[in-house]
Amino acid sequence: MLTQSLFRDFDAVESVPRGLPALAYTSDEFLQLENQHLFAKNWMFAGFSHDLENTGDAKPIQIAGLPVFLLRDSEGRIKAFHNVCRHRNLKLIDADGNCGKLIRCPYHSWSYDLCGNLKNAPYFGGGAQQQPGNFDFNEHGLIPVHCAIWHDWIFVNLSDNPTPFEDFLAPIRKMLGSNKVEDYKPVLTIDFGEIGCNWKLLMENFIEPYHVQFVHQTTTNQPLQDHRTFIEAHCVGSLVELDAEQQASASLSALGVTSHYLTLFPSFILGTYQPDQLGVYLHQPVDAGHTHQRRVIYTHKDANYSEAEIQQLRDLWHRVHLEDHAMCTRMQQGRQSSLADGGVLSPCWENSVRRFQEMIADAIRPAL
Numbered sequence: 343m344l345t346q347s348l349f350r351d352f353d354a355v356e357s358v359p360r361g362l363p364a365l366a367y368t369s370d371e372f373l374q375l376e377n378q379h380l381f382a383k384n385w386m387f388a389g390f391s392h393d394l395e396n397t398g399d400a401k402p403i404q405i406a407g408l409p410v411f412l413l414r415d416s417e418g419r420i421k422a423f424h425n426v427c428r429h430r431n432l433k434l435i436d437a438d439g440n441c442g443k444l445i446r447c448p449y450h451s452w453s454y455d456l457c458g459n460l461k462n463a464p465y466f467g468g469g470a471q472q473q474p475g476n477f478d479f480n481e482h483g484l485i486p487v488h489c490a491i492w493h494d495w496i497f498v499n500l501s502d503n504p505t506p507f508e509d510f511l512a513p514i515r516k517m518l519g520s521n522k523v524e525d526y527k528p529v530l531t532i533d534f535g536e537i538g539c540n541w542k543l544l545m546e547n548f549i550e551p552y553h554v555q556f557v558h559q560t561t562t563n564q565p566l567q568d569h570r571t572f573i574e575a576h577c578v579g580s581l582v583e584l585d586a587e588q589q590a591s592a593s594l595s596a597l598g599v600t601s602h603y604l605t606l607f608p609s610f611i612l613g614t615y616q617p618d619q620l621g622v623y624l625h626q627p628v629d630a631g632h633t634h635q636r637r638v639i640y641t642h643k644d645a646n647y648s649e650a651e652i653q654q655l656r657d658l659w660h661r662v663h664l665e666d667h668a669m670c671t672r673m674q675q676g677r678q679s680s681l682a683d684g685g686v687l688s689p690c691w692e693n694s695v696r697r698f699q700e701m702i703a704d705a706i707r708p709a710l
Contacts, residue, residue, distance in 0.1 A: 343371070344365065344369065344371055344372060344375070344710055345710060346707075346710045348363055348365065348366075348710060349362075349363070349703050349707060351363065351683065351684065352684060352699070352703060353703075357689070358686050358687070358689060359686070359687050359689065359696050360683075360684050360685070360686055360687070361684035361685045361686065361687050361695075361696075361699060362542070362684050362699045362702060362703065363683065363684045364677040364678075364679075364682035364683065364684060366540075366542070366684075366702065366706075367539075367540040367542060367543065367630065367631075367673075367674060367677045368540070368630055368631065368674075368677050368678060369630055370629055370630045372630065372706070373540075373627060373629065373630045374407070375706050375709050375710075376627075376702075376705070376706065377406040377407040377408075378406070378709065379705050379706055379708070379709045380608055380702070380705040380706065381405060381406035381407075381500075381608070381609075382405075382406035382408075382500045382501065383499075383500070383501045383705075384499065384501075384505075384607070384608055385490070385497045385498070385499045385504065385505065385507065385510045385606075386405050386406070386497060386498055386499065386500075386608070386609055387495060387496075387497055387606075387609045387610040387624060387625075388403055388405060388410070388412065388422070388489075388496045388497060388498045389401060389403060389412055389495075389496045389624065390494050390495065390496065390528070390622075390624070390638055391420055391491055391494050391495070391496055392494055392528050393438075394412060394413070394414040394420055395414075396414065396440060397414055397415070397416055397418065397456070398413075398414065398440045398441050398442050398443065398456065399413070399414045399438075399439075399440050400412065400413045400414075400435045400438070400439060400440070400441050400445070401413075401435070401438050402425055402433070402435045402436060402437065402438070403626070404626065405487075405498055405500060406500055408424070408500070409424070409425035409426065409433050410422055410423065410424060410425050410487055410498065410500075411423055411425040411434065411435040412489075412496060412498075413435075413441075413445075413456060414456075415456040415457060416443075416455075416456045416457075420489060420491055420496055421456075421457075421458070421486065421489055422486065422487035422488075422489040422496075422498045423458055423484040423485060423486055423487060424484065424485040424486075424487060426484075426485070427447040427449070427452055428452070428460065428482045428483070428484065428485075429447065429449070429450055429452045429463070429466075429482075430449060430450070432447055432448075432449045434447055434454075434484075441456075443455070443456065444456075444461060444462075445484070450463075450464075450465075450466075451464050452464075452466075454483060454484050458483045458484035458485075458486060459479070459480075459483045459484075460479045460480075460482045460483045460484075461479075463477075463479070463482075487499070487500060488500070488501070488504050490507040492507075492511060492523075493523045493524050493526075494528060494622075494638075494640075495610070495622065497510075497610075510576075510606065511606070512575070513574040513575040513576060513577035513606070514574075514577045514604050514606050514610075514612065516574060516577075517572070517574055517577055517579075517581075517602060517604050518602070518604070518614070521602075521614055523612075523620065523640075525642055525643050525644075526619075526620045526640035526641065526642055526643065527640060527641065527642075527643055528638050528639070528640050529639055529640065529641050529647065529652055529655075530638070530639045530652055530655065530656050531636060531637070531638050531639075532636065532637045532638075532639075532656060532659060532660055532663070533635075533636050534634075534635040534636065534637070534663060534667070535634065535635075536628055536632045536633070536634050537632065537633050537634075537635050537667050537670065537671065538631060538632060538671045538674060538675075539631065539632070539633060539667075539670040539671050539673065539674035540627075540630055540631060540633065540674060541609070541625050541626075541627045541633040542698075542699075542702065543670040543673050543674060544623075544625055544633055544635060544666075544670055545605060545608075545609070545611070545625070545698065546695045546698060546699075547666050547669065547670055548579070548603055548605065548611050548613075548623070549571075549578055549579050549580065549603065549605055549694050549695050549698055550571070550580060550691060550692045550694065550695045551566060551569035551571065551580040551582075551603070551691060552566070552688055552691035552692055553669065554566065554569070557665050557666065557669055558662060558665055560661075561658065561661060561662050561665070564582060566691070568582050568584070569581070569582050569691075570582075571690075571691065571692075571693055571694040572694060573693065573694055573697045576606060576607040576701065577604060577605065577606055577607070578605055578607070578694040578695075578697050578698050579602070579603040579604045579605050579694055580603045580694060581601065581602045581603060582599075582600060582601045582602075583600050584599065584600045599615055599616050599617075600615075600616040601613065601614060601615050601616070602614040605698070607698065607701050608701070608702075608705075609625055610622075611623040611625070617642070618641055618642035618644075618645040619639065619640065619641055619642075619655075620639070620640040620641075621637055621638070621639050621640070621659070622637070622638050622640070623635060623636070623637050624636045624637075624638075631674055635663075637659060637663065639655055639656075639659065
């Protein structure tokens with residue numbers, strides 16, 4: 343059982359800070375606490391709006407361990423609902439697809455429109471259209487989940503009183519500056535399936551630049567000194583900003599360009615690569631030791647990439663991520679050791695990782 347002493351070493355004031363304890367990455371009990379006290383109380387990145395192109399398109403997801411589904415309604419808006427029939431609690435949407443004009447429960451044919459209103463409960467009161475005398479359709483519609491869209495990215499919040507969405511976005515908008523994400527379009531998706539590590543290791547790997555010159559020697563020649571870390575409220579990460587001469591000679595194929603590695607706590611990742619690329623990751627925890635990962639690549643609306651060049655991008659990023667996955671998987675394995683104690687963090691190159699971990703600890707500590 344996890345106790346208050348879990349964060350004792352992490353909270354110690356030292357010149358070289360310690361990382362989160364190994365149990366934060368290996369314990370399903372810790373993941374359950376994250377579900378209840380972190381994922382259920384924050385804006386969570388849930389999916390891509392381009393996956394829901396047509397009216398009636400629906401997609402089942404899990405948020406904080408709970409079944410939810412995303413839906414494009416009859417007015418073209420994306421909504422989110424708890425994925426539960428109000429009759430006997432069957433999971434309504436079981437696979438990606440189009441539900442037409444009604445969401446129908448296959449068990450007893452209770453049906454809901456695309457706004458979540460209950461429209462049909464056949465034979466519930468005896469006859470085909472007969473209802474019990476005190477039964478009110480208006481009280482038995484689907485339960486909505488707070489949902490907000492930023493460009494192509496869908497966020498949901500399970501809490502009753504979520505932080506205003508624009509307040510949530512404010513620090514990453516500041517870091518983006520004049521770079522308008524709305525000017526970018528998706529051109530390819532890479533689905534990596536399940537990675538054998540905790541979701542936080544994938545987040546931390548993106549946040550810190552310390553590993554880049556060692557792990558990605560074949561894909562970048564950019565020295566560590568070109569990077570700097572940043573902490574902007576709940577947006578943490580690192581960046582590389584080259585001057586005009588450096589940028590002119592940079593090779594995008596080597597990742598040696600002006601780049602911003604931005605995260606929004608707890609789960610959103612956005613990478614910008616000048617002059618005309620974005621990359622966004624979707625991480626979905628499976629259990630304490632496994633995470634499903636997708637990456638969508640975007641190019642600027644004025645860029646003209648051939649199919650061959652897009653394939654080159656796919657090959658590049660696939661290779662880069664396999665290099666990262668190898669390290670994250672081995673970190674997960676190392677945390678199984680009885681000697682694993684969270685390790686230490688560079689106060690220079692991993693201070694943004696430390697801030698990410700502090701936000702994790704702040705969310706979980708009161709629950710212990």
